[in-house]
Amino acid sequence: GNWQFGAADGKSAAAAETSSSGGNLPLVRKVRIKDLRVTYRDGRTGEQTRLTLPSLDLGADGVEAPLRIALQGDVNGEDFSAAGTIASIRQLTAGGELPLDLKAQALGADMTVRGAIADPKAMTGLAVTLALKGASISETLARGAKLVPQLAAVKVPDLGPYDVSLTVTGSSAKPSVSNLKVTLGRPGEMALTAAGSIADAIKAQGIDLQVAATAKDPAGLAKGLGLEMPPLPAVTASARVADKDGGYRLQDVDVKIGASDLKGTAALYLGGARPRITADLQSTQLDLDELLPKGDDKPAPPAADGRLFPADPLPLDGLKAADADINLAAARLRVNNMDVTGLRLGVLLQGGRLTVKPLQATVADGVISGEITLGADQAVPPLGINLNIAKLDYGKLAAAMGQKPVAEGTADVTLKVTGAGTSVRQLMAGLDGKLRVVSEKGRIDSTLLNVASADILSALPLVDSKGDKDLRCAVVDFDVVKGIANAKALVLETGGLSVVGVGGLNLRDETLNLVLEPRAKKTSLLSAAIVPVAIRGTLAKPEPKVNPADLVTGVASNVASGAAAIMTFGLSALAQSAFNRATNTDDTDYCALALAGKQVAPSKGAAKPAPAQQQPKEQPKSGVGGALQNLEKGLGGLKGLLGK
Known part of the structure; x- marks a missing residue:
C-alpha cells in the first residue's frame, strides 16, 4: 500500500538515518x-x-x-x-516552506522556477521568480492547443522569439507581480517590450508598466492577426500604462508613424454604462496623405436618381457605442496636399451626442474657428454647424489643390446652419441658416468675365485689356429657410464691370434658379456685348444659359457684323437697341450694398453719360469676330467652376 508518513519523533537526523527499523522515515536515496x-x-x-x-x-x-x-x-x-x-x-x-529550483522544457519553450512558498497548502507567502523563453510564441500556442483545445482559437502570427521574467509574491488569491520584463519579436521587423509591476495580477489592479512597440510593416502584422488595415509606414510607440478608476491610463504616450508623431496622455474607462475614452494629445506633424488609404481620384458615380446628396442612412450607431473626450493640438496637418497649421480640435461624445469644440486651424492663411454639434441620441439627429474663416487666400488654396489660380485675394466666410435628418439628403432638405462669403481688393483673371462679356473687352475702346482685373469685391450671401437658399447678395465688381445675381437654390430637390446680370460701369460700348446668364439645371448637372433673345436682337450679332463700325465709332451701323445698350451705364455701388448686408438686385435704371472724347485705340485684327465662340468658351469655364 501507500506509505503513511508520520511526524518526526524528535530524534536526530543521524539516528534516523542509521536505524533500520526505529525511525519513522526510511532513508531512500x-x-x-x-x-x-x-x-x-x-x-x-x-x-x-x-x-x-x-x-x-x-x-x-x-x-x-x-x-x-x-x-x-x-x-x-x-x-x-x-x-x-x-x-x-x-x-x-x-x-x-516549500523551496523550488526547477528547470523545464515544453512546447518549444524553456522555463525556470526559483524561490519558495511559505505555506504550500494555503498558497500564501509566495516568493517565486519565473522565467519563460522560446523561439516562437505562435509555435508554443499551437503546440499548447493539444493540451488546451481553447488555445486553437488564438491566432498569432510568427512574431519571433519571446522572453518573459517576473517575480510573484503574495498569495494565489492575490498574487503581486514585480520585476516584470517582456521582450517579443525581432528587432528591425516587429518588437514589443514591457517592464514594471502589477499589484494584483488577478484583478489587474495596481498596474505600472512601461511598454514600447515597433513594427516595420503594421499592415502585415495586422493581417497575421486576422485584421484588415491599409498599408502604413513603420510605427514606433511607447507609453506608461497604469490602471485608474476601473480603467487604464496611458501616460507619456509617444507615437511615430512615418513622418507623423503624437504625444500626450490617454485613458480608457470600462466601469460605466459605456466605455469612455479620454485623450489629450499633441503633434508637431500629422501627414494624413501618408496615413490614409489612397483614393482612385475618380469622381463618385452619380446616384441612380441623378441627385447629388445621398439618401443613404448616416452611419451614426458608432456614436452611441462609447463616450469620448478628446483634445488634439497639431502644429501641422497635411491632407490632400494641403497644409493645415495651428490645429486645435476638441471632440466630446456623451450618450450619442457629439460636440466638436474648439475647432480652430489655419488653411491657406485663413483662420478657421467654430463648432459642430450632432445629436445621434435622437431618432432624427439634429445637426448644427457654426464656422468662420478669416482672410482665406483663395489663390493659395487653389494652388494647394493642384488647380491654376484664376483669382488672387482673401475672403471671409461665415457658415451658420442647422438641420435634422438621418441622411445627407434629409438634412439638406430642412436646412436653416446662412452662408456669407466676402472678398475685397483682389485680382481676377479676365477670362472669368467671358461669360458676362463674350470676351469683347479687348475689342472695345476705353477698356483696359490687361489679363487680370482689379476685384473691388465679391460677395455671396444666401439665407436658407427649410431647404430653400435665396440669394440676398450675389455681387462681383471690377473697375469696369458689375455682375449681380438673383435667385436661389432649392436644396430639397437640388434645382438651380439663378440669373447673373452683368452691368457696365463705363461708357465704352461694353454694354453692347454684355448678356445675362441664367443657371438652371441641378446641383449635379448645372446648365448655364445665355438668353437667346439677347443674342439675336441687336446685341452679339450686331456687334459681330459691325466690328469695323465699332472701331470707328460708326454707331449708325448698329441697331438702335444696341446703341442704347452701348451708351447705358450702371454706376450703382453694389459692393457697398452687399458689404453692408443689404438685399441686392440689379438697378432698374441706368444713366446715359455724355459721349466720351477719347479717341479709340488701335485694336487687334481679330476684333470681335470670335465673340460668340469665346462666349461659348466662357460658359464652359463657368461650368468648370460649378463642378461640371
Whole structure:
C-alpha cells in the first residue's frame, strides 16, 4: 500500500538515518520509475489525456536534504522534461516552506522556477521568480492547443522569439507581480517590450508598466492577426500604462508613424454604462496623405436618381457605442496636399451626442474657428454647424489643390446652419441658416468675365485689356429657410464691370434658379456685348444659359457684323437697341450694398453719360469676330467652376 508518513519523533537526523527499523522515515536515496503511463478520461466530454513518463528519477542525500527530481515524458504526444530540486522529505511531510529550483522544457519553450512558498497548502507567502523563453510564441500556442483545445482559437502570427521574467509574491488569491520584463519579436521587423509591476495580477489592479512597440510593416502584422488595415509606414510607440478608476491610463504616450508623431496622455474607462475614452494629445506633424488609404481620384458615380446628396442612412450607431473626450493640438496637418497649421480640435461624445469644440486651424492663411454639434441620441439627429474663416487666400488654396489660380485675394466666410435628418439628403432638405462669403481688393483673371462679356473687352475702346482685373469685391450671401437658399447678395465688381445675381437654390430637390446680370460701369460700348446668364439645371448637372433673345436682337450679332463700325465709332451701323445698350451705364455701388448686408438686385435704371472724347485705340485684327465662340468658351469655364 501507500506509505503513511508520520511526524518526526524528535530524534536526530543521524539516528534516523542509521536505524533500520526505529525511525519513522526510511532513508531512500534514489527512486526510479520507468515507462509509466496514465490515461485520464473526462466523464463529461469523453476526451482523454494521456501521460507517458519513460523515466522519473527522485533522489536525496537525506531526509533534510533537498529532493532531486528529473523526468522526461509527453502529454498527448507533446514532449516535456524537467529537472531540479524541491523541499526535503522532512519539509514535505511536516509542512512549512516549500523551496523550488526547477528547470523545464515544453512546447518549444524553456522555463525556470526559483524561490519558495511559505505555506504550500494555503498558497500564501509566495516568493517565486519565473522565467519563460522560446523561439516562437505562435509555435508554443499551437503546440499548447493539444493540451488546451481553447488555445486553437488564438491566432498569432510568427512574431519571433519571446522572453518573459517576473517575480510573484503574495498569495494565489492575490498574487503581486514585480520585476516584470517582456521582450517579443525581432528587432528591425516587429518588437514589443514591457517592464514594471502589477499589484494584483488577478484583478489587474495596481498596474505600472512601461511598454514600447515597433513594427516595420503594421499592415502585415495586422493581417497575421486576422485584421484588415491599409498599408502604413513603420510605427514606433511607447507609453506608461497604469490602471485608474476601473480603467487604464496611458501616460507619456509617444507615437511615430512615418513622418507623423503624437504625444500626450490617454485613458480608457470600462466601469460605466459605456466605455469612455479620454485623450489629450499633441503633434508637431500629422501627414494624413501618408496615413490614409489612397483614393482612385475618380469622381463618385452619380446616384441612380441623378441627385447629388445621398439618401443613404448616416452611419451614426458608432456614436452611441462609447463616450469620448478628446483634445488634439497639431502644429501641422497635411491632407490632400494641403497644409493645415495651428490645429486645435476638441471632440466630446456623451450618450450619442457629439460636440466638436474648439475647432480652430489655419488653411491657406485663413483662420478657421467654430463648432459642430450632432445629436445621434435622437431618432432624427439634429445637426448644427457654426464656422468662420478669416482672410482665406483663395489663390493659395487653389494652388494647394493642384488647380491654376484664376483669382488672387482673401475672403471671409461665415457658415451658420442647422438641420435634422438621418441622411445627407434629409438634412439638406430642412436646412436653416446662412452662408456669407466676402472678398475685397483682389485680382481676377479676365477670362472669368467671358461669360458676362463674350470676351469683347479687348475689342472695345476705353477698356483696359490687361489679363487680370482689379476685384473691388465679391460677395455671396444666401439665407436658407427649410431647404430653400435665396440669394440676398450675389455681387462681383471690377473697375469696369458689375455682375449681380438673383435667385436661389432649392436644396430639397437640388434645382438651380439663378440669373447673373452683368452691368457696365463705363461708357465704352461694353454694354453692347454684355448678356445675362441664367443657371438652371441641378446641383449635379448645372446648365448655364445665355438668353437667346439677347443674342439675336441687336446685341452679339450686331456687334459681330459691325466690328469695323465699332472701331470707328460708326454707331449708325448698329441697331438702335444696341446703341442704347452701348451708351447705358450702371454706376450703382453694389459692393457697398452687399458689404453692408443689404438685399441686392440689379438697378432698374441706368444713366446715359455724355459721349466720351477719347479717341479709340488701335485694336487687334481679330476684333470681335470670335465673340460668340469665346462666349461659348466662357460658359464652359463657368461650368468648370460649378463642378461640371
